[in-house]
Amino acid sequence: MRDPQSVPAPEPLLGATEIRRLAEELGVRPTKTLGQNFVIDGNTIRRIVAAANIDPAETVLEVGPGLGSLTLGLLDAAARVVAVEIDPVLAAKLPETVAAFRPAKAGNLDVVLSDAMRVTELPGVPTALVANLPYNVAVPVVLHLLEYFPSLRHGLVMVQDEVADRMVAGPGSKTYGVPSVKGAWYAQMRKAGVIGMNVFWPAPKISSGLVGFTRRVPPATQASRAEVFAVIDAAFAQRRKTLRAALAGWAGGAAEAERCLREAGVDPAARGEVLDIAAFARIAEAKVPQIV
Structure with missing residues (x-):
């Protein structure tokens, strides 16, 4: 001892x-x-x-x-x-x-x-x-x-x-x-x-x-960090609203917000508080012009 x-x-x-x-x-x-x-x-x-x-x-x-x-x-x-x-x-x-x-x-x-x-x-x-x-x-x-x-x-x-x-x-x-x-x-x-x-x-x-x-490594996405963070800010600025409504200003309209959400595999009627960082990255990427 x-x-x-x-x-x-x-x-x-x-x-x-x-x-x-x-x-x-x-x-x-x-x-x-x-x-x-x-x-x-x-x-x-x-x-x-x-x-x-x-x-x-x-x-x-x-x-x-x-x-x-x-x-x-x-x-x-x-x-x-x-x-x-x-x-x-x-x-x-x-x-x-x-x-x-x-x-x-x-x-x-x-x-x-x-x-x-x-x-x-x-x-x-x-x-x-x-x-x-x-x-x-x-x-x-x-x-x-x-x-x-x-x-x-x-x-x-x-x-x-x-x-x-x-x-x-x-x-x-x-x-x-x-x-x-x-x-x-x-x-x-x-x-x-x-x-x-x-x-x-x-x-x-x-x-x-x-x-x-x-x-850790950020989610794989074509969107930039600033673009992803812009989606996050918009989603939580009006957290009681559905994402379709909360992201309307960010997307340029409710219809475009819904398009981005569906393309990202996110329910437009959901709220930001249920999404993880990868989902926010997918939403941001859905708005990024695709380079062919």
Whole structure:
């Protein structure tokens, strides 16, 4: 039996005391505008990193590192971390925090001062996305990053719990909608757990959900991603209407919408909430002019 004393203690992570000290030092007060809720519990960080299933050789993309709670845990697990931070004060402090808490890993961090919704180039080739995302932009950020960085093979994001449920929902579910379908274009999404409110500062009013994803090949179609997404947007803009009615504006008339639906093998009287991503791709393709 292994001697418990021979098992190395885990590297220290930022707790409530360190987080508040750093925030006070920087004059930072978490804002709702940027959706800042800092994780103050080391065990939660370890749980997130473990659930992300990071290979030691990987480069991890982190969005919104804040004061560095999750960043330290990711540096312990990955070869490199690329952190995208929109706040210049936090971005400037992060390398100093890493140098203080993980001096041997300080060279393994790249900090990019940018809005994650605008970034299109990154240092290195990140293969995993792991992030505590602001609730108000979580879905657009994930979709943007999956579009612009095809090297991202898998990931784990923490979002508002009800947003997590929408991201992983399947056809026929009450929570199935635009985030569910567009996310399915890029990846297989799954619920990986729920995080309570008391591990954050400030504590949010609702729990957070962990969403894991594994990239997959989009449905085979002659339609572009933008054309497929246009069908999805139209179908869910009026989700109580039949697809024949909801897609009339998109198709240029109800009759043309019905033609596209029947060609795609979809009942015109159905609603968007029952279709999977492959069906939306077929509908979009039915409108694409065929090249003979």
